[in-house]
Amino acid sequence: MATPHSGDRAGDSPPVAGDRDHPANYGRLCVKGSSLHETTGSDVHTLYPRVLGRQVSWDRALDEVAGAIRAAMENHGPESVAFYLSGQLLTEDYYVANKLAKGFIGTPHVDTNSRLCMSSAVAAHKRAFGEDVVPGCYEDLELADLLVLTGSNTAWNHPVLYQRMKAADRPGRRVVVIDPRRTATAELADLHLALKPGTDTLLFNGLLVWLADTGALDHDYIGQHCNGFDEALDAARRSAFAPQKVAEACDLPEQDVVTFYRWFADTARTVTAFSQGVNQSSAGTDKGNAIINCHLATGRIGRSGAGPFSLTGQPNAMGGREVGGLANTLAAHMEYDTPGARERIGEFWNTDRIPHAPGHKAVDLFDAVHRGEIKVLWVMGTNPAVSLPDSDHIREAMKHCPVVIVSDCIAQTDTTELADILLPAEGWGEKDGTVTNSERCISRQRRFLPAAGNARADWRILADVGQRLGHDDAFRWSNAAEVFREHARLSALDNDGARQFDLSALADLTDEEYEQLAPVQWPVNGEHPHGRARLFTDGGFSTGDGRARFVPVQPRMPQTRPEHPGEVIINTGRIRDQWHTMTRTARSPRLVQHRSEPFIELHPDDVAQLGLEAGGLARLTGRDDKGSFLGRVRAEPGQRPGEAFVPIHWSRQFSLAALASSLIAPVTDPVSGQPESKYGVVSVRPVHAAWHGRLIRPRSAPGGWQADYWTRVPQAHCDAWWLAGCKPVAWQRQVTRWLGGAPDLVLEDSASGLYRAARLQDGRLQGVLLVARHADELPDISWLSSLFDGRTLNGQERRGLLSARDVDVADTGPLVCSCFGIGELQIEAAIRDGARDVETLGRQLKCGTNCGSCVPELRECLAVATAEPAEAAP
Numbered sequence: 079m080a081t082p083h084s085g086d087r088a089g090d091s092p093p094v095a096g097d098r099d100h101p102a103n104y105g106r107l108c109v110k111g112s113s114l115h116e117t118t119g120s121d122v123h124t125l126y127p128r129v130l131g132r133q134v135s136w137d138r139a140l141d142e143v144a145g146a147i148r149a150a151m152e153n154h155g156p157e158s159v160a161f162y163l164s165g166q167l168l169t170e171d172y173y174v175a176n177k178l179a180k181g182f183i184g185t186p187h188v189d190t191n192s193r194l195c196m197s198s199a200v201a202a203h204k205r206a207f208g209e210d211v212v213p214g215c216y217e218d219l220e221l222a223d224l225l226v227l228t229g230s231n232t233a234w235n236h237p238v239l240y241q242r243m244k245a246a247d248r249p250g251r252r253v254v255v256i257d258p259r260r261t262a263t264a265e266l267a268d269l270h271l272a273l274k275p276g277t278d279t280l281l282f283n284g285l286l287v288w289l290a291d292t293g294a295l296d297h298d299y300i301g302q303h304c305n306g307f308d309e310a311l312d313a314a315r316r317s318a319f320a321p322q323k324v325a326e327a328c329d330l331p332e333q334d335v336v337t338f339y340r341w342f343a344d345t346a347r348t349v350t351a352f353s354q355g356v357n358q359s360s361a362g363t364d365k366g367n368a369i370i371n372c373h374l375a376t377g378r379i380g381r382s383g384a385g386p387f388s389l390t391g392q393p394n395a396m397g398g399r400e401v402g403g404l405a406n407t408l409a410a411h412m413e414y415d416t417p418g419a420r421e422r423i424g425e426f427w428n429t430d431r432i433p434h435a436p437g438h439k440a441v442d443l444f445d446a447v448h449r450g451e452i453k454v455l456w457v458m459g460t461n462p463a464v465s466l467p468d469s470d471h472i473r474e475a476m477k478h479c480p481v482v483i484v485s486d487c488i489a490q491t492d493t494t495e496l497a498d499i500l501l502p503a504e505g506w507g508e509k510d511g512t513v514t515n516s517e518r519c520i521s522r523q524r525r526f527l528p529a530a531g532n533a534r535a536d537w538r539i540l541a542d543v544g545q546r547l548g549h550d551d552a553f554r555w556s557n558a559a560e561v562f563r564e565h566a567r568l569s570a571l572d573n574d575g576a577r578q579f580d581l582s583a584l585a586d587l588t589d590e591e592y593e594q595l596a597p598v599q600w601p602v603n604g605e606h607p608h609g610r611a612r613l614f615t616d617g618g619f620s621t622g623d624g625r626a627r628f629v630p631v632q633p634r635m636p637q638t639r640p641e642h643p644g645e646v647i648i649n650t651g652r653i654r655d656q657w658h659t660m661t662r663t664a665r666s667p668r669l670v671q672h673r674s675e676p677f678i679e680l681h682p683d684d685v686a687q688l689g690l691e692a693g694g695l696a697r698l699t700g701r702d703d704k705g706s707f708l709g710r711v712r713a714e715p716g717q718r719p720g721e722a723f724v725p726i727h728w729s730r731q732f733s734l735a736a737l738a739s740s741l742i743a744p745v746t747d748p749v750s751g752q753p754e755s756k757y758g759v760v761s762v763r764p765v766h767a768a769w770h771g772r773l774i775r776p777r778s779a780p781g782g783w784q785a786d787y788w789t790r791v792p793q794a795h796c797d798a799w800w801l802a803g804c805k806p807v808a809w810q811r812q813v814t815r816w817l818g819g820a821p822d823l824v825l826e827d828s829a830s831g832l833y834r835a836a837r838l839q840d841g842r843l844q845g846v847l848l849v850a851r852h853a854d855e856l857p858d859i860s861w862l863s864s865l866f867d868g869r870t871l872n873g874q875e876r877r878g879l880l881s882a883r884d885v886d887v888a889d890t891g892p893l894v895c896s897c898f899g900i901g902e903l904q905i906e907a908a909i910r911d912g913a914r915d916v917e918t919l920g921r922q923l924k925c926g927t928n929c930g931s932c933v934p935e936l937r938e939c940l941a942v943a944t945a946e947p948a949e950a951a952p
């Protein structure tokens with residue numbers, strides 16, 4: 079047995095740096111990227127396989143997995159086994175999972191979290207192009223003279239790309255942002271269309287009509303390369319009319335709609351980038367096609383600076399699509415209904431078990447689990463207990479499933495808690511393989527850390543199970559390179575141009591060449607041995623006749639609407655410094671600072687009308703009392719009235735009740751099966767707290783305290799909890815339980831509701847509790863947290879404990895730039911000293927000069943400071 083890592087590897091690891099030669103980022107990293115080393119500590123890693131909570135050897139765990147699968151296949155048929163995979167696996171992992179499930183177990187029930195992410199874009203691509211292909215490349219986002227960003231908060235979610243878009247700013251380049259919220263991305267916009275949620279199809283149908291009526295169509299391109307234009311235009315005419323009607327329906331100023339349409343009509347080099355605001359909708363596929371229709375109609379596709387561009391999210395969402403990780407595809411861009419594909423793949427894999435028809439898509443898959451049809455569920459690299467809609471139902475489904483296998487690199491998650499068999503997977507830095515990004519660019523991910531504990535690569539775990547199921551030959555690979563070569567060979571199988579996804583020129587890479595593989599954009603074949611940046615410039619679509627298809631689409635709105643007092647629409651999405659369910663990013667003290675708590679953003683008028691208080695707590699409840707989200711109220715003028723925004727990140731590990739997905743109904747797009755995660759109806763109620771607190775304890779300290787609200791905010795050397803309670807607490811009687819022993823220092827002012835206490839043992843800090851009547855009266859705890867590093871406190875440190883700050887060092891205020899740790903007070907001071915723009919702040923403090931995602935906040939600091947007459951420059 080290998081020995082586990084001792085100590086905190088994060089501390090030993092070198093800081094992370096970007097690769098200047100990589101064509102996607104040219105060395106730039108976002109703050110999550112540059113903090114990666116802080117997320118790799120072995121204290122949170124899965125280290126050993128566990129069966130029913132007990133640590134076991136790999137042999138035993140793999141026997142259990144293979145035994146459970148074999149028993150389910152024998153007793154209930156192969157369809158009783160299901161896999162739920164993830165865009166965070168590497169392509170090699172994904173390939174082996176798909177081969178094992180579809181090829182050798184014979185179950186079609188293999189789906190992935192990409193269903194929640196990209197499946198509408200995939201379906202729209204297939205309908206229009208005959209294949210799931212992103213036609214353009216990142217450079218197009220720079221070259222475009224008109225950049226339309228719809229349903230995408232690029233500044234926060236693709237910050238490196240956003241920096242490229244920003245750097246490409248030049249006179250005459252215009253940016254339109256289409257998003258119901260005014261996001262950080264809207265900073266870059268010449269025009270922000272804060273449309274009514276769900277009305278994108280209408281807006282783009284209106285655009286198609288405008289293009290036709292103003293003579294902006296490219297009749298040559300339509301005639302030579304497309305089918306179905308008239309039907310699409312008819313459908314658009316039926317649904318969208320003059321800009322005035324479009325404006326009314328989308329709840330936009332008519333002038334803005336006209337401006338957008340004019341700009342689009344007049345600008346040959348136009349890119350429309352779309353992401354989850356489009357995909358995560360019950361009409362997401364139609365929205366995607368409404369966008370693509372406008373690009374086909376103007377011939378703006380596959381040309382430099384022009385094209386529809388689906389922005390993917392996860393590191394390897396695209397790789398998963400390539401191997402066939404989605405339930406409705408087979409493998410290597412071959413579909414269940416591609417003539418001869420089943421037989422061809424069966425022959426290639428040397429198996430006769432390939433299912434005949436597609437399996438369940440994610441939401442249906444978990445319904446099947448809930449109904450008891452699935453006996454063995456293997457979840458790999460995803461956290462469905464948090465990320466799937468109606469999360470309470472998902473949890474129940476997993477609890478009832480006879481055997482749940484979970485492969486993860488993090489031990490304690492909402493999903494690993496439900497595992498019967500928990501398998502330790504290698505995580506980032508430990509893994510070896512490839513990923514594909516939004517522009518079809520395949521990159522090597524290379525191992526540079528030893529695996530923590532006994533963790534193994536996902537593909538190897540799968541291959542070992544395949545061998546245990548009796549398929550020695552099919553699963554005998556000695557390294558990731560061998561898996562990749564097989565995957566590349568399959569992509570080339572009887573391809574001869576039928577599928578753009580073709581890696582034939584990579585099928586014979588030596589191990590050494592694979593090791594050195596430079597980033598390359600597929601197709602990589604005889605014709606394009608070094609890959610290809612743009613596709614479809616001259617047609618050549620994967621539709622059989624080589625022509626793209628216009629898809630006639632009619633707007634379809636979400637079915638529910640707020641009807642009762644106190645009800646609002648909710649929209650769920652991401653924040654700048656957290657990744658999904660926080661299993662890794664919450665480990666970085668730097669990253670938890672930007673937004674430490676789950677929050678509810680509402681327009682200031684709504685805050686007042688709903689009887690809420692900015693900075694206070696509120697609870698959201700779904701229809702039929704489904705779900706519950708408890709978070710801090712933020713008054714945000716960029717929110718549309720009647721609509722709330724909540725982050726998707728907090729799980730049961732980090733907050734009492736803040737699962738955004740518990741509020742989302744399992745409504746899906748009929749074509750793609752993607753859930754409508756951007757829309758729900760909830761009621762809002764204030765939560766009146768009698769006190770707010772901060773509790774800081776060593777990481778391993780047991781709980782024992784109770785509060786009506788808590789959020790865990792991990793710090794470098796300890797855990798901190800943000801707390802609140804609805805009833806007053808007699809602290810002098812309770813404090814011992816909260817601090818794990820009697821306090822040594824106490825400060826109490828019952829008249830103002832202030833209570834502070836600290837406990838030490840042998841001079842080392844064991845706990846601090848800070849209580850106030852209002853949350854904004856609580857001090858910043860970063861200095862206190864730093865004292866938990868095991869040191870014996872000196873006199874000065876003890877004296878600072880109850881005021882929560884080092885008496886000698888200046889307070890830098892709330893963190894603004896996570897990359898360089900620059901606080902608001904430092905920025906304000908620099909502005910007072912004469913800094914008048916972001917560049918000067920960057921030169922002086924470095925803030926905003928790495929990932930740049932705090933630049934909107936820096937601008938806000940500048941605007942606020944320079945707006946104050948007393949501060950204004952003479």
Ligand SMILES: Nc1nc2c(c(=O)[nH]1)N[C@H]1C(S)=C(S)[C@@H](COP(=O)(O)OP(=O)(O)OC[C@H]3O[C@@H](n4cnc5c(=O)[nH]c(N)nc54)[C@H](O)[C@@H]3O)O[C@H]1N2
Pocket residue numbers: 195228229230231232234235236256257258259261274275276277278353354355356390391392649650651652653654655656657658756
């Ligand atoms: N910091 C950070 N970055 C990430 C991630 C992360 O977790 N954290 N996750 C990655 C992943 S997997 C993904 S998929 C991407 C997602 O990247 P994005 O799609 O940019 O992310 P979201 O914040 O989910 O949603 C984008 C926007 O859609 C808007 N929207 C909601 N409804 C509508 C609508 O009806 N129409 C339009 N036009 N817009 C609407 C929302 O207000 C929101 O601002 O981000 C990736 N990058």
Ligand SMILES: Nc1nc2c(c(=O)[nH]1)N[C@H]1C(S)=C(S)[C@@H](COP(=O)(O)OP(=O)(O)OC[C@H]3O[C@@H](n4cnc5c(=O)[nH]c(N)nc54)[C@H](O)[C@@H]3O)O[C@H]1N2
Pocket residue numbers: 164166167168191192194195196354358391392458459460461462464465466467485486487488491503504505506509536650651652657658659660661662726738739742755756
């Ligand atoms: N309401 C709402 N719900 C949403 C969304 C939304 O906007 N709103 N967005 C959706 C989207 S776009 C996405 S992509 C999903 C994301 O949702 P999830 O996929 O559930 O979220 P993650 O936190 O990324 O989960 C990844 C898990 O894999 C583990 N992991 C990381 N690397 C590896 C590895 O190499 N091997 C293994 N075995 N495990 C690994 C991590 O520790 C973590 O537990 O959420 C979706 N759900």
Ligand SMILES: [Mo]
Pocket residue numbers: 194195196390391392
């Ligand atoms: Mo995603």
